[in-house]
Amino acid sequence: MTGDARKGGRARNPWGRGERLRTDILEAAGEVLGELGGVDGLTLRAVARHVGVAPASIYAHFPDKSALVDALMEHGYQRMVDLLRSAAQDEPGDARARLRAQVHAVCRYSIGHPGLYRLIFGLRLRRTTDQDPRSAHMLVSELADGLSACERQGARLRLSAERAAIMLLVGVHGWVAISHARSDGECQVLEFADDLLMLVFETPDRETP
Amino acid sequence: MTGDARKGGRARNPWGRGERLRTDILEAAGEVLGELGGVDGLTLRAVARHVGVAPASIYAHFPDKSALVDALMEHGYQRMVDLLRSAAQDEPGDARARLRAQVHAVCRYSIGHPGLYRLIFGLRLRRTTDQDPRSAHMLVSELADGLSACERQGARLRLSAERAAIMLLVGVHGWVAISHARSDGECQVLEFADDLLMLVFETPDRETP
DNA sequence: TGTACATCAGTGAACGCGCGTTCACTGATGTAC
DNA sequence: TGTACATCAGTGAACGCGCGTTCACTGATGTAC
Numbered sequence: 001m002t003g004d005a006r007k008g009g010r011a012r013n014p015w016g017r018g019e020r021l022r023t024d025i026l027e028a029a030g031e032v033l034g035e036l037g038g039v040d041g042l043t044l045r046a047v048a049r050h051v052g053v054a055p056a057s058i059y060a061h062f063p064d065k066s067a068l069v070d071a072l073m074e075h076g077y078q079r080m081v082d083l084l085r086s087a088a089q090d091e092p093g094d095a096r097a098r099l100r101a102q103v104h105a106v107c108r109y110s111i112g113h114p115g116l117y118r119l120i121f122g123l124r125l126r127r128t129t130d131q132d133p134r135s136a137h138m139l140v141s142e143l144a145d146g147l148s149a150c151e152r153q154g155a156r157l158r159l160s161a162e163r164a165a166i167m168l169l170v171g172v173h174g175w176v177a178i179s180h181a182r183s184d185g186e187c188q189v190l191e192f193a194d195d196l197l198m199l200v201f202e203t204p205d206r207e208t209p
Numbered sequence: 210m211t212g213d214a215r216k217g218g219r220a221r222n223p224w225g226r227g228e229r230l231r232t233d234i235l236e237a238a239g240e241v242l243g244e245l246g247g248v249d250g251l252t253l254r255a256v257a258r259h260v261g262v263a264p265a266s267i268y269a270h271f272p273d274k275s276a277l278v279d280a281l282m283e284h285g286y287q288r289m290v291d292l293l294r295s296a297a298q299d300e301p302g303d304a305r306a307r308l309r310a311q312v313h314a315v316c317r318y319s320i321g322h323p324g325l326y327r328l329i330f331g332l333r334l335r336r337t338t339d340q341d342p343r344s345a346h347m348l349v350s351e352l353a354d355g356l357s358a359c360e361r362q363g364a365r366l367r368l369s370a371e372r373a374a375i376m377l378l379v380g381v382h383g384w385v386a387i388s389h390a391r392s393d394g395e396c397q398v399l400e401f402a403d404d405l406l407m408l409v410f411e412t413p414d415r416e417t418p
Numbered sequence: 419t420g421t422a423c424a425t426c427a428g429t430g431a432a433c434g435c436g437c438g439t440t441c442a443c444t445g446a447t448g449t450a451c
Numbered sequence: 452t453g454t455a456c457a458t459c460a461g462t463g464a465a466c467g468c469g470c471g472t473t474c475a476c477t478g479a480t481g482t483a484c
Contacts, residue, residue: 015447018460040249043437054462056440065438084351095358096414100406102355106348106381107398121382139315142293146311149304159404166384167404168312171376173330174383176319189316195368195376197309199408205305224480227427252470263429265473274471 010052022061024051029072033115039069069119076116083109140165147200156202164200171196219261231270233260238281242324248278278328285325289318349374356409365411373409380405 013020028050033042044065048055062068087105091098110117143165151157157164175192198204222229237259242251253274257264271277296314300307319326353374360366366373384401407413 012446012460015459021460038247038249040247044439045437055438056463057461059439060460080348081351084348088355095355095362096364096410099352099355099359100403100414102352103377103381103402103406104399106378107402110381111398139289139293142290143308143311146297146304146308150308153304155305158408163404166401167380167408169315170383170401171380171405172312172315172319172383174379174381175375176316176326176330189320190313192375192379193312193316194309195372196380197312199367199376201305205309221427221479224426230427253472254470264471265430266428268472269427 018060021051021053021057025053025058025061025068026072026075029068030076030113030115030119033072033119034113036115039119042069044068072116073119076113076120079113079116080106080109080120139169143168150201157200158202159200167200168193168196227269230260230262230266233262234267234270234277235281235284238277239285239322239324239328242281242328243322245324248328251278253277281325282328285322285329288322288325289315289329292318348378352377359410366409367411368409376409377402377405 025047029042029047032046032050033039036042044058045055047068048058058068062071083105084102087101088098091101140162144161147157147161147164151161159167172189172193175189234256238251238256241255241259242248245251253267254264256277257267267277271280292314293311296310297307300310349371351374353370356366356370356373360370368376381398381402384398
């Protein structure tokens, strides 16, 4: 069923309203991307099928495939920025509540628009379960052991060992995810990791000031 | 030059040593993946070109493409777990130094083996600069503003506003990156975000205990 | 030692497929006179 | 009002390409007798 043409095709836009198809294509591309691993799997033909239009019709609105992907990316970023701004306006008084609303907006965006989110953050989907030996779970428990050892040596954590382990792994991963896309950023990963380590503990490490 | 066959091809393995090609293929696949956006762009023909072998030769060692990708993923995870364990052994006494060595090992892995890292963490490469309107920079400054506002209202941060903003964005992104791959995890994103918010401040928010 | 045969590592050409893209077109709706 | 023409939204068939995969094969190295 996935990626099928919509039932009954679609009505042609009225005279002078041809631009509507552009929006339809962008939305369809976002949806198709949501059911897909990543952009590399996105095809113009699948998008056209989803809209209910001939593949050639896309070329009236986008010069080629990469232009469509570019437009989609800009669309995704703009929506996210808009979301952040409107989240800030919902909580005019309390700065901390405002910040929390913004962070939650990012979360909700990632859930509600998986295709766009993954596109702008360069993410590829791969389904796993915790039983899958190819899941991050084994890495989490590896780090959680290390954190528990710290606790036994007297260090105090601000979260449970398991949650702190997830925080470390996930934070570093997020950093790498973003810095991989930049030419200069890779050397800062270790600094970021140290910041993150500092955060999960109550007090800074004496030996790594 | 990228993805070209190696100069002069490659010598055939001696009798009884055919298994060597399997390793060569896995290594080549990892390297090809490092120069690529993601697995969807990986082709058996590119891997074969990189090894210096005919595409058909791959089928003596892997039944099909997905089996090669599976093997590559298992290879990647195993190397990462090994790395975590050996990092732990380097620092037998101090638990906190041991933990730090492990976290740094993850960082170094991501830098040294970008292809495998991105494969196992479901990451896709997209090059950007900070000037690119399609970069995460605008999101960072959006959040940094919110954090500065908190400081002006008397809240104390454990990092600078900008570093804290990156931490928030990147941490949430990391969590989403991992939970997107799981069927159940998405609802926990908000909890994780609250944990992260708590961490960047000196004291917990009174209104969100 | 020679020789017939088995086993091995790897090849080259071909297949069918879905892709991005092009191009001449169709039929409906508006506009000039 | 009628009619010729321009403009519009969108189509269908075709192209060349690189892909995953198959299959009969080649030539070197080992082994049985």
